[in-house]
């Protein structure tokens with residue numbers, strides 16, 4: 069029997085994972101990537117012997133990655149070395165307080181006790197809430213397309229964890245109900261930003277994120293996270309997947325209500341039995357030549373302003389991950405989401421992967437720094453050199469306030485990614501990193517579905533579709549999408 073052909077628009081993590089799974093299910097697969105490299109936002113940059121990941125810097129839900137390798141007939145530990153993060157991060161506050169958030173419980177509880185003894189109990193209750201939400205998500209949200217409520221035994225069993233006190237509330241209010249310490253409140257309020265959202269507008273169900281990180285750990289990939297992309301591409305090539313770069317899909321072709329293939333920017337036509345959109349789901353309508361769902365700027369998740377800095381000097385005082393909190397978190401998110409501007413006082417995240425992985429710096433000397441602040445995903449924001457320098461001054465002012473070493477005279481290489489550059493490079497409206505934000509129940513749970521409602525043979529995978537952004541969720545999305553394709557196309 070002739071093998072069916074699937075075309076995947078985009079070679080991001082979601083596209084590559086889909087390609088591997090479909091190839092394993094005996095599909096002929098072609099991945100069309102518009103840029104000159106695979107991986108999408110999981111990208112890398114190298115200069116002068118300094119090696120940077122320009123996107124993700126932390127892996128969570130390790131199991132989901134291992135499962136993808138297994139689905140591709142391989143073993144993750146034969147391809148990649150994952151390094152656990154101990155501590156998970158260092159937190160630095162405006163008032164000078166600083167501590168390391170450790171997944172080694174005795175160390176961590178000593179810190180909580182010193183901050184606020186009553187919060188020891190709050191921490192356990194908050195983790196318990198996250199654990200129960202995780203249990204539910206595993207059998208529902210993470211495993212199925214949205215609104216696919218066909219009951220099965222596993223889903224019904226998961227539902228026994230309902231109703232959950234607090235789970236239906238607002239995220240920040242729930243954090244405040246569990247922690248009295250303002251420092252711990254700010255720490256746990258940070259987690260909705262893992263999906264580009266505000267703690268003040270997200271539902272408490274996002275408490276699953278801190279639980280997952282604490283229970284299953286945060287991980288670095290030796291040699292840089294881009295190693296994952298390289299491994300997936302090698303496995304895809306071995307499985308016979310056709311991997312095309314500089315192949316921008318301009319149109320999705322259809323006959324009546326069924327898609328039949330794609331047309332590339334150079335006019336090449338490729339016929340297909342199924343087309344999977346890994347680029348932003350909101351762009352599919354224009355590619356079909358129909359009025360699709362547009363994505364208004366106010367519905368978008370956060371973008372980011374990223375400075376990549378290779379420093380000549382070694383900085384042993386730095387943790388692999390550190391967060392330098394702004395003085396007024398609520399004001400920062402109001403500026404990001406309501407005023408839609410770069411904050412006056414941004415919270416700054418610094419990843420120094422060379423602290424755990426000396427292969428990332430030339431001859432083992434110096435450091436690679438990934439310095440990021442959240443930024444709004446606006447249309448038409450022009451990040452001029454002046455605007456970048458103003459924002460950089462605010463970022464470094466925050467770092468200085470937190471006692472960050474003065475590196476200005478020691479910079480060997482540097483690069484900057486603005487929201488505009490992120491948007492243009494990955495064809496993501498406004499440079500939104502995680503598609504739409506997760507504010508309110510509807511947006512958090514009813515993201516664009518993995519199968520097109522109108523056109524047969526058209527599917528979606530990745531951060532802009534169900535179940536959402538972030539590397540593990542994108543891999544879960546690929547699994548859901550492939551199951552739908554298998555169910556509907558064979």
Ligand SMILES: Cc1cc2nc3c(=O)[nH]c(=O)nc-3n(C[C@H](O)[C@H](O)[C@H](O)COP(=O)(O)OP(=O)(O)OC[C@H]3O[C@@H](n4cnc5c(N)ncnc54)[C@H](O)[C@@H]3O)c2cc1C
Nearest residue numbers: 078080081082102108109124125126317347530531538539
């Ligand atoms: C600065 C930054 C930091 C991040 N930090 C983390 C982190 O620490 N942990 C974490 O888990 N996640 C993090 N993320 C998010 C994570 O990178 C994404 O959620 C994930 O990689 C998205 O994968 P994807 O497959 O959905 O899409 P993408 O990576 O966006 O891939 C989509 C691909 O489709 C291509 N494409 C689009 N349109 C077309 C077209 N018409 N034709 C052909 N190709 C097309 C694009 O070029 C792109 O390669 C971060 C992202 C960024 C940018």
